Amino acid sequence: MPQLGKKSLERLSVRDGRTALKAIAVASWSATAKESHKVLRSALSAACREELITRNVVTLVEAPKVDAYEGQLWTLEETLAFHPYRTSGPALRGLHAGHRPETAPG
Structure with a gap:
């Protein structure tokens, strides 16, 4: 150290x-x-x-204290607004199948 x-x-x-x-x-x-x-x-x-x-x-030596995370969880709308890809259709199915975004069908 x-x-x-x-x-x-x-x-x-x-x-x-x-x-x-x-x-x-x-x-x-x-x-x-x-x-x-x-x-x-x-x-x-x-x-x-x-x-x-x-x-x-x-x-x-006492171990340093770690504050508990008190963050705000995202709503569904915030998550969908952040998500850069379409949320339905063949592109999403392609992403779930392991395709990279640029090679996903649709």
């Missing part, structure tokens, strides 16, 4: 882990930071099992 810099794994602190995960959350999404927490925790756990490091500092 570039956010951890060139620090050796044995010298990582809880603060280093927390700072790196906050940087990821700011640069992308909280879900990405949460996934990064999971991956880093798993990798450091494996390093502990192999006795490459003595402790996994990421287990002491």
Whole structure:
């Protein structure tokens, strides 16, 4: 993880882990930071099992919270208006059959 810099794994602190995960959350999404927490925790756990490091500092860092998606579902009219192809007839049957739009019959 570039956010951890060139620090050796044995010298990582809880603060280093927390700072790196906050940087990821700011640069992308909280879900990405949460996934990064999971991956880093798993990798450091494996390093502990192999006795490459003595402790996994990421287990002491709380995983970032991910907000639940509260988006609005589209109505049928909005979906049909967005859909770039005809909604009935041979073209739609061709798309369902696996044809690309430009090669669909009709």
